[in-house]
Amino acid sequence: MIREFIYKYYIDPIRYGQPYTLVDTLTYALILLACIWLLYRWFEKNKIIIDRNFVYALIPWVVLGGCLRVVEDTGLITSDLHVFFTTPLIFFLIFAIAFPTLYIANILEKRGTIPSWKKIFGGTGLFLTLITLSFLVWFGITKAHFDILVASRILGIAFGTTAILYAVIKYGFGWKYVQDRLYQMLIFGHMLDASATSYGIDLHSIRYSEQHVVGSALINLTGTAFVMFPLKLIVLIPGIYILELYRREGASGIWYLILLAMIMVGLAPGIRDMVRMVLYV
Incomplete structure (x- = not known):
């Protein structure tokens, strides 16, 4: 039974490129958090300073x-x-x-x-x-194929939505700390991810699909991939607020690692989706 469970939720999805499930999504999230903590402890032990240059x-x-x-x-x-x-x-x-x-x-x-x-x-x-x-x-x-116009469209949407969200957070909410370059990178990374997903599913000549469980469910429910933008807002805005509270408590090292992880889970898939759409693969 354990063997079947492992194959069903972990091995087969990787081997056959199947969509994510709630089980493997939660598992990978926990592994990511554990890795962040272990790396933080290792960096502390070896006196490696974790800062913005890092x-x-x-x-x-x-x-x-x-x-x-x-x-x-x-x-x-x-x-x-x-x-x-x-x-x-x-x-x-x-x-x-x-x-x-x-x-x-x-x-x-x-x-x-x-x-x-x-x-x-x-x-x-x-x-x-x-x-x-x-x-x-x-x-x-x-x-x-090599269609650079696809990249320009996706980047245009990403930069545009980043500017709008940045303005709303800074001037609407009054969170001046969002001027920090790392927060701006965080916003852009996730807007790029949302832009690439929305373009690929709704606008690209090849109809791509969303593999993450929450995003896929919302797209099926609403009938449009542009629902990824409000989904990102639900995560980003509270996330930035909590991160800033955490930083003010003085935990700068772990703050940088958590922020990096949040940038990574937006920017990396955004880059991947955009580049594969440029190549039509």
Whole structure:
């Protein structure tokens, strides 16, 4: 019975690309929280300062995760190795590359070999992202489609909705702290995710589908994927408020990690969905 449960809710959805269920969604959320806490404790033990420069250095790795996910969407990986490029295993793949890079760069800084491990770490993530994007552009031009207008439309919706939400929060609610660049990145990441999902399901010539359980249920209920925007508002606005309360209590390190995780779960799928729509895969 346990074996059947594991295959039904964890192994088969990864193997066959099935939509998420409530069971695996909650499981992965708990795993993410546990990983954040364990990483926080490890960083504290090794005296690694978690600040905004740390978050900035990790953003290229978040983008890399979204781009590598598209590599699997192209279908070029025909062996069983393709499962490592699917969610949630791709998070462990990125971690397996990023963590040793971080560790080595931090040691080199302590030895005085390099001036800043964060710059080396972030630069490595950016370099790998550019390589992956170059491959995807090559694939789109030579083997599939490459419609840059799709990206411009999705980005246009994302920037527009980000500006509106930012204005509402800052001037309507009076939350001046939303001027923080990290909060702005958080808003944009989730607006990009909502924009890509809405465009892909309602407007793209290929009708994509929503795999997450809550989003899928609301889309089926309302008949439009643009319901993702109010869904994001329900999560983002209270989330920003609670995050700011948490920061004022002085827990800056864990605050940065939680904020990074929230940026990641919006930005990474948003990047992935937008790029795959540009390539029509």
